[in-house]
Amino acid sequence: MSETPEPHPKDFARPALREHFAAEGWPKxxxxxxxxxxxxxGVSSxxxxxxxxxxxxxxxxxxxPLDVLAVEDVQVSSDGTRKARLRTADGHGIEAVLxxxxxxxxxxVSTQVGCPLACSFCATGAMGFTRNLRTSEIVDQVCHMKAVAAPEAPITNVVFMGMGEPLLNRAAVEEAVHLLIDQKSFGIAPRRVTVxxxxxxxxxxxxLEAVPVSLAVSLHASRDSxxxxxxxxxxxxxxxxxxxTLRSCPQITKRRPVFFEYTLIDGVNDSVxxxxxxxxxxxxxPCKVNLIPMNAHADSPHGPPSEAVMDHFMGELSRAGVTVTLRRNRGADIDAACGQLAARDAA
Ligand code: SF4
Incomplete structure (x- = not known):
């Protein structure tokens, strides 16, 4: 692994950035x-x-220099989803999806190069883990993707659900969140940022004590086995x-429920x-359950259940009063859907 590079302005929320400018002899x-x-x-120069x-x-x-990451490639799905492959200064590939x-x-956005948690249905997990991303590398994904977004559809929401486990890189994630929700920086409403x-x-x-974000928990199963x-x-x-732990968090309320992500996998976790x-x-x-049909990918033998099974599963939850949605996968044709991010030619 390379030595820790010098801090970049994108590593700091504005109060700290003002101090760094002062240290360089420039007015705060x-x-x-x-x-x-x-x-x-969103200037690029x-x-x-x-x-x-x-x-x-x-x-x-x-x-x-303004750029921390280099944009290598942007793919556009038939449904309008756009996936960018970006490269860090030390040569690692990461991905961001719009x-x-x-x-x-x-x-x-991604928070790590690879991921150490090795979830069995996830292409990122199959890559193994290389390192945490720095705040500047998280923030620069937002900067580049602002330019990739169509002018009539600017970024309104940011989710930390790309490559990596955000809570294993919490300090960098929190600093990035501060920049996202700062009205004089990206100015995104806190309720539109989800970790x-x-x-x-x-x-x-x-x-949840440090930043007023929404929390999503990748549940994927209701039985420990x-x-x-x-x-x-x-x-x-x-x-x-x-x-x-979730029940004891005062920040989880009806106004800010926890989102449970539940990938439906044929014959594995999809029974009544x-x-x-x-x-x-x-x-x-206080919660909402998002059901996601599994995306088939080369690193897993599994796939999604039939439509009938998914509808049945959703119906059970719905009848019990659980707020539930069945999310159709976006960007599956360019490997941009949940669990497919792998930056396959990453260094
Ligand atoms: S699903 Fe998320 S936490 Fe699990 S291996 Fe993939 S990136 Fe890591």
């Missing part, structure tokens, strides 16, 4: 202007910062422990018994 208000140009307006003297632009540009829908455009976890139990409440196989982290933090167990597990907890 220039940091606010920098954030406004780079995050709010210092030349566009027209309220800065030319000499200052040259000086700061030499110290801190999902335009009728009333919003959601950006899904996902496979269930890193000790980090859940600290995250099944979840142990799908999400090996379950052997460390089992369903009882995970659910009781699985549905009933799931109902019992989430009863009384």
């Amino acid at each position: 208000y220039r940091a606010d202007q920098w954030a406004a140009w780079v995050y709010a307006r 210092y030349d566009e910062m027209t309220d800065w003297p030319v000499e200052l632009r040259a000086e700061v540009a030499e110290r801190w 999902i335009p829908e009728a009333e919003r455009t959601t950006l899904c 996902s976890t496979a269930g890193v139990v000790p980090q859940i409440e600290p995250l 099944v979840r142990d196989l799908l999400v090996p982290l379950n052997k460390k933090f089992n369903l009882d422990e995970l659910l009781s 018994e699985d549905a009933r167990e799931l109902i019992a597990r989430v009863r009384g907890l």
Whole structure:
């Protein structure tokens, strides 16, 4: 692994950035202007910062080039989903996915190169783990994807659900969230930022205390015997422990429910018994369940259940009063759907 590179302005939320500007001998208000140009307006060059003297632009540009990641490729799915493959300065491939829908455009960002949690249905998990991404590498995904988004469909929502387990990189994720929700930076409403976890139990409440985000939990099974196989982290933090931690979080309320992601896998977790167990597990907890048909990919022998089985599973939950949606996969033709991100030619 390469040495830790020097900090970049995209590593810091604005208060810290102001201190870094001061340390370089530049007025603190220039940091606010920098954030406004780079995050709010999305400029791609210092030349566009027209309220800065030319000499200052040259000086700061030499110290801190704007780009942290290089964009290698952008693929566009038949449904409009766009997936970018980006490369870190030390040569690792990561992916970010933009999902335009009728009333919003959601950006899904990566937080690690690979992932150590090795969920059995996930292409990222099959890559193994290389390293955590820095805040600047998370934030630069947003900067680049702002340019990739169609002008009539700008980014409205950000989900930390790409490659990696965000709660194993919590400090970098929290700093990125501060920039996303800062009105003088990206200015995204906090309720439109969602951090996902496979269930890193000790980090859940600290995250929710630090940043006002929505939480998504990749549940994928309602019985420990099944979840142990799908999400090996379950052997460390089992369903009882995970659910009781969620129930004890004061930040999870009816206004900010927890989102449970449940990938439906043919013959594995899609039975009526699985549905009933799931109902019992989430009863009384402010939550929404998102059912996701599994995406077939080269690294897994599994696939999605039939439409009839999925409808039946959803019906069980719905009749029990659980708020549930069946999410159709987006971007599956370009390997951009959930569990498919693998940056296959990554270094
Ligand atoms: S599903 Fe998420 S936590 Fe599990 S291996 Fe894939 S990226 Fe990691």
